[in-house]
Amino acid sequence: MVTSRYLKSGSGNRKQLYRYVKYIATREGSAPIPNTNEHAPASKKQQELIFSLLKDFPDGKELFEYEDYQKNPTIKNASALISEILDRNMDRLTSRKNYVSYLANRPGAVKFGKHGLFSQSDEPVELEKTAKEIAAHGGNVWTHVVSLRRDSAQAMGYDNLKAWRDLVKRQIANIAKSQKIEMKNLRWYAAFHDKKTNPHAHIIVYSANEREGFLTNRGIEKIRSGFANDIYQDELHHLYQRQTNLRNLLKKESSEFMRRLVNDIAGNAFEDTELIKLVGKLNDQLKSVTGKKVYGYLKPEVKQTVNAIFEALAENDSIQKMYKLWREMEQQKHDVYSSAKLQFPTLVDNKEFKSVKNMIVQTVLDMNSPVIDIEIEEPELTEKTDNDDITDIPPMFDNDNMADGDFTWNDKNAVTSDTYKTPKSRYYLKWSNEYKEACRIIYDKSSKPEDFKKAEQILISESEKGNLLAIHDLGKLYSTDKLGEKNDEKSFSFYREALHAFTVIEPNADSVFPYEPRYEGQNMKSADMRSYVWYRIGKMHCYGLGTEQNYEKAFEWFLKSAQEGNKFSQYSLANLYYYGNGAEKNLKEAFGWYMRSAKQGQPYASYAVAQMYSKGEYVEHDEKTAQEYYNQALSGFLKLEADGQADDNLFYKIGAMYKNGLGTEADMNKAIGYFKRSAELNNKNGLYEYGKALLLGDKDIPKAMDCLEKAIRLGNLNAKRFLALEYISGEHIEQDIDKGIEMLTECADFSDPLSCFLLGRIYFKGEFVNRDLSRAEKYLLMADKDSGYACYYLGKLYQEEEKYDIDKAVEWLEKAVNYDEIKAYASYSLAKILLEDNKYHDTQKAIKLLELSAEENNWASFLLGRL
Secondary structure, eight states: OEEEEEOOSSOSOHHHHHHHHHHHHHOTTSSOOOTTTTTSBOOHHHHHHHHHHHHHOGGGGGSHHHHHHHHOOBHHHHHHHHHHHHHHTHHHHSOHHHHHHHHHHSTTBOOSSSSSEEOSSSSOOOHHHHHHHHHHOOSOEEEEEEEOOHHHHHHHTOSSHHHHHHHHHHHHHHHHHHTTOOGGGEEEEEEEEOOSSOOEEEEEEEESSTTOOOOOHHHHHHHHHHHHHHHTHHHHHHHHHHHHHHHHHHHHHHHHHHHHHHHHHHTTOOOOHHHHHHHHHHHHHHHTOOSOOSGGGSOHHHHHHHHHHHHHHHTSHHHHHHHHHHHHHHHHHHHTTOOOOOOOOOGGGOGGGHHHHHHHHHHHHGGGSSSOOOOOOOOOOOOOOTTOSSOOOOTTOSSOSOOGGGSOOOTTTEEOOOGGGSOOOSOBOOBOHHHHHHHHHHHOTTOOHHHHHHHHHHHHHHHHHTBHHHHHHHHHHHTSSTTSSOOHHHHHHHHHHHHHHHHHHGGGTTSBOOBOOSSTTOOOOEEOOHHHHHHHHHHHHHHTSSSOOOHHHHHHHHHHHHHTTOHHHHHHHHHHHHHTSSSOOOHHHHHHHHHHHHHTTOHHHHHHHHHHHHHTSSSOOOHHHHHHHHHHHHHHHHHHHHTTOOOHHHHHHHHHHHHHTSSSOOOHHHHHHHHHHHHHTTOHHHHHHHHHHIIIIIOOHHHHHHHHHHHHHTTOHHHHHHHHHHHHHOSSSOOOHHHHHHHHHHHHHTTOHHHHHHHHHHHHHTOSSOOOHHHHHHHHHHSOTTOHHHHHHHHHHTTSGGGOOHHHHHHHHHHHTTOTTTHHHHHHHHHHHHHHOTTTOOHHHHHHHHHHHTTTOHHHHHHHHHO
16 A cells, blocks of 8 residues: 655644644553453544544545454554554644654664664665754655555565665655656655554655655556555566456457448348447548547547447447456556555546547448548567577677587597697687686676676786686676776777787697696696687677778688588678678578588577578578477577576577577566566666566566666667657657657667658658658658568558559559568558559459458458448
8 A cells, every 4th residue: 555645744723633643642552452352342432533533534544454443343453543544644743853753763663773764875864964854845745655464565575674675765766757856856765664564664755956846646646556566566467467468358349349330231230220320420420520530639529429339339248248357457456555446437438448439430431432441450560679680699799708518529629739849929728717717707697896896807817827818808898887887998909919819829729728627637638729719810800809890801710610610600601691791692601501500509500590491591481490490599598598608698589589489489477587687787688678578567667667768778779669659659658759759760760660660650640740741751661661561551652642643552552462461451452442543443353352351351351242
């Protein structure tokens, strides 16, 4: 339970308030109640005081104690209720200064130092100074009380100061946003009261800017929701998902019911004369509408007709049952933070189902012509993630830093060396124990800044001895923010030295002692590490590490290494062939090298082979074989994880495979778990996916926004596009259409095809912005021409009066017909032109197009019946 309000300084009926204050000092039940008496009926004085308290503080009826008192009005429960109402309203009974002292020192306050008051910092709060500061504050001050029943608190682990303090700190950003206070101006203090029946926290909030901040009912609801979603995260996650599915099913059922209704009316097979009259009336009304034919823009009398039709749909038994279940779930969510019973509007008046009204309008509009002008259902477009490319192993994290067991000793690489012939050089290559310890620290997800400092010192020590692996990894370390801010200059300097060192040892890399002895006195043999050194040199040229990027040089080194059987080089060489970097694009060579690498157990190569089978590139499309290779890849990735070689990119990749069911059954819970681990390591893709899951599933808005905004700062275009659409729709966050359009335009201007399409569609439909066909044309033409959706909308656009060009319309629709995802709708639109336009009139061709799309498009089937 959460209660929130403005903190006044002891205002109101002074006489009545004095009576309550006096009670606090002498109240019945302040001393332990004898066991023989506690279950007796509440005394007359208690009943009178409760009546008076509820009259002055009616929100007391939302307390857990009130529920208990209602069920069983005993002396014990009456005392608990009186005590809790007074405790919750102490801010109204005394001055601000005294209230702060009360929170800090009252019985049950768990001390954080000398008293119970705490804030963001771990430093003790100066009670007297804080109390005076709040008392003297000229602006608004608010209080919030977060309370749990004892059994719930214990079950959830909220039975100690640390858990409550962490909870409050997690929710402070949400409180600030809900109260319209900038975080830099926010001041807050809290205290945890470990009450026997209901542990709770009091929070005081205000802004350093006295003119800033206000709290609306909507803001209070957001604060309540934030705490509830945090405390009951697991329970609410499943409830939200079930409710979303149910809402979508209800909308779908209404839509199908309406479509059947129109078809039955058209075929004179519908007997409900009243509903027929309503549909006919709406049809006539819509013909006279000159503006946007969307529910929100219609005149009141037209809205009335739409509502009447909706009411008729809502009488359907199936829809009634679904709405009843939806209401029950909504109440369950509300029960988490309040005992009040919600008053639900009728289905027709519920804003959650407003889209059904627009569906009714569109369906009736479609009746105006025997050739029905439909709008396609919103397409579920596939967004391209940064890891969709085959060559998706980032330059710094491709698991090439082999541990002891990663290099296979055999007669081919074990050589006898005349050490006196080995040229002296300060550089050497060795997986020394010290180097491996530094790597362990760096890749341990629990490592803290001080641990990374320790790893840095180890690597510096090793690099000074000449270990080129340490020199290289210092370049890698300084390119990240593990030590604070990135240091690109230092990073490049160490990479440059590492490249030089690899080049120096390369001529003698056929005789290297790369490992520590496994036991004292072990007779060590040298190893032929040429293919590995060639690979590392090739990789540095490929990614421009310590030098300018040069694919041609990378190709030469990868080819030498790959021909010697190095699986990393085989994979990297395949990437160059696949994309035509450093060599002419050659899918045959790419596939061959991917296969060689995959056979040696390189999981990324198996993933690449799977993608080529899935896309039908060079080989025939074969989903079964693709899934087999995806499964090999996933097994390899999971082994890397088990061996402690997983990084942020690998966690993201595994999450994406579980999300999309690649090589395994789709499992969103596992996917989100891996996305979370990736996000914790600041991976831009992991941050995006985890942030999206938090927003859409867990409804943890502050945490979700933090992840998404981090992803955007790291350059994730998908996150920026997603957040732009959320601002535009206002479905999960506070709507800000201008900000959303600005962000989406930035994505589009950055040549993001999907953003171009979405922006073009928004301007075409006039959704959220004024309709602008010139901008629609501009962005749709910028959209990916390999997308059937862009082609379809361009075909629609050139049928509009302002941009009318029937030749272009036919050209784009004929292109769209070739894409499976849009074929049913593009065929229908093209068939309309063939039936209506004199220049392109061709009834037989139109019928063939309609027959092709009739199975997926009910309207095509409907039109075929009319023809």
